[in-house]
């Protein structure tokens with residue numbers, strides 16, 4: 001079992017991109033923190049990022065087949081992608097939708113998520129710390145059948 005931390009478009013730009021909104025921590029920094037947390041919790045965590053929707057869909061399909069829990073920051077696809085939602089609907093081992101920023105305090109179009117109805121829960125607005133909280137949550141469910 002691997003906890004997958006999947007990041008969609010433009011999230012490879014974290015740290016440089018709109019720092020007033022997303023902060024100055026890079027995705028590589030997030031990965032470093034998550035690997036330390038994984039060692040502490042005794043779980044395996046794998047962080048990935050893609051700007052290609054077909055690649056993301058493939059990862060979600062593979063997670064569904066493997067029964068792996070997923071933390072997903074869908075980036076802009078949150079608000080546009082029925083295809084990503086359909087893929088996520090197959091996940092059975094837990095799905096945390098994650099947003100670094102508080103999407104509800106921004107433009108109106110960010111308030112709607114295609115993913116939320118098929119997610120276990122959502123973390124938004126807690127900065128990159130949200131990734132650690134999401135991994136802790138999914139790790140706590142491992143082996144509980146929840």
Ligand SMILES: O=C1C[C@@](O)(C(=O)O)C[C@@H](O)[C@@H]1O
Pocket residue numbers: 009010011073074075076077078098099100101102103110
């Ligand atoms: O790319 C992103 C990042 C985001 O998912 C976040 O992490 O806050 C919020 C989305 O609205 C935006 O398109």
